[in-house]
Amino acid sequence: MTTSNPGTGDVDPAVREELARLRDSIDNIDAAVVHMLAERFKATQQVGHLKARHQLPPADPAREARQIERLRNLAENAKLDPAFAEKFLNFIIAEVIRHHERIADTTSNGATPTAN
Amino acid sequence: MTTSNPGTGDVDPAVREELARLRDSIDNIDAAVVHMLAERFKATQQVGHLKARHQLPPADPAREARQIERLRNLAENAKLDPAFAEKFLNFIIAEVIRHHERIADTTSNGATPTAN
Numbered sequence: 001m002t003t004s005n006p007g008t009g010d011v012d013p014a015v016r017e018e019l020a021r022l023r024d025s026i027d028n029i030d031a032a033v034v035h036m037l038a039e040r041f042k043a044t045q046q047v048g049h050l051k052a053r054h055q056l057p058p059a060d061p062a063r064e065a066r067q068i069e070r071l072r073n074l075a076e077n078a079k080l081d082p083a084f085a086e087k088f089l090n091f092i093i094a095e096v097i098r099h100h101e102r103i104a105d106t107t108s109n110g111a112t113p114t115a116n
Numbered sequence: 117m118t119t120s121n122p123g124t125g126d127v128d129p130a131v132r133e134e135l136a137r138l139r140d141s142i143d144n145i146d147a148a149v150v151h152m153l154a155e156r157f158k159a160t161q162q163v164g165h166l167k168a169r170h171q172l173p174p175a176d177p178a179r180e181a182r183q184i185e186r187l188r189n190l191a192e193n194a195k196l197d198p199a200f201a202e203k204f205l206n207f208i209i210a211e212v213i214r215h216h217e218r219i220a221d222t223t224s225n226g227a228t229p230t231a232n
Contacts, residue, residue: 015170022159022166023179029156030183031190033149034201038194040145043138050138054131063139067146074147078154084211085150091207095200 037092044096048103058100064093153208160212164219174216180209 011019051058068086075085167174184202191201 011170011172015166015172019163019166019172022163025159026156026163027183027186029152029159030187030205033152033156034187034190034196034204035194036145036149036152037201037204038191038196040142040149041196043141043145047135047138047142050131050135054127056127056131056135067143070143071146071150074150075154078151080150080154080157085153088150088153088207089146091204 040092041096041099045099045103048096048100052103156208157212157215161215161219164212164216168219 050056068089071085071089072082075082166172184205187201187205188198191198
C-alpha cells in the first residue's frame with residue numbers, strides 16, 4: 001500500500017521551492033518579532049523599575065483596557081483575528097508580570113507586580 | 117491613613133512623562149508586532165493550502181525543531197529569555213494549527229492540521 005502523504009523528497013521541485021520560499025518569509029518574520037519583543041521587554045523593565053521607585057500602583061486596568069481595545073482595532077485592519085490579538089497581548093503581559101515579580105523581589109519597597 | 121500607592125494624578129510630572137514615553141514605545145512595538153503576525157499568518161495560510169493541495173504531510177517535526185533552535189539562539193543574542201522565545205513560538209504554532217484545521221475542513225482530501 002502506498003501512502004497518500006509522501007515526504008517532501010517525493011515532491012514536485014516547484015512545490016518544494018514554493019514551500020521553502022514561504023518558510024523563509026516565516027523565519028524572517030519570526031526573527032523580526034523576537035527582536036521587537038526583546039525591545040518591548042526592555043521598555044517594560046524600565047516601567048517596572050520606574051513604578052517600583054516611585055511607589056506607583058502596579059496594575060493600571062484602564063491602561064490595559066485601552067491597550068486591548070487598540071490592538072483589537074489594529075488587528076482588524078490588518079485582517080488578523082482580533083480575539084487572537086487580545087490573546088497575544090495577554091500572553092505577553094503574563095511574561096511581563098513574571099519579569100516584574102523578579103524586579104519586585106529585588107526592590108526593598110515590596111511593590112507588587114505591574115503589567116504595563 | 118494615606119496610601120503608599122498614589123494614583124498617577126499625584127505623581128511628579130517628570131515621572132509621568134517618562135512613563136508615557138515608555139508606554140508610547142510599547143504601543144508602537146505592539147502595533148509593529150501585530151502587523152508582522154498578520155503577515156506571518158498570510159504565509160502560513162499559503163503553506164496550509166499548498167500542503168493540502170499536494171497531499172504533503174501536515175506536520176514536519178524536523179522543521180519545527182530547527183525553528184525552535186533558531187529562535188532560541190536569536191533570543192539569546194537579543195537578550196530575550198530563550199525559554200520565552202520557545203513558548204512564544206509554540207503559542208503562535210497553536211494558532212496556526214487552528215487556522216489549518218479550518219483549511220482542512222474546507223479541503224476535500226481531509227488533510228490533517230499542519231503547523232509549519
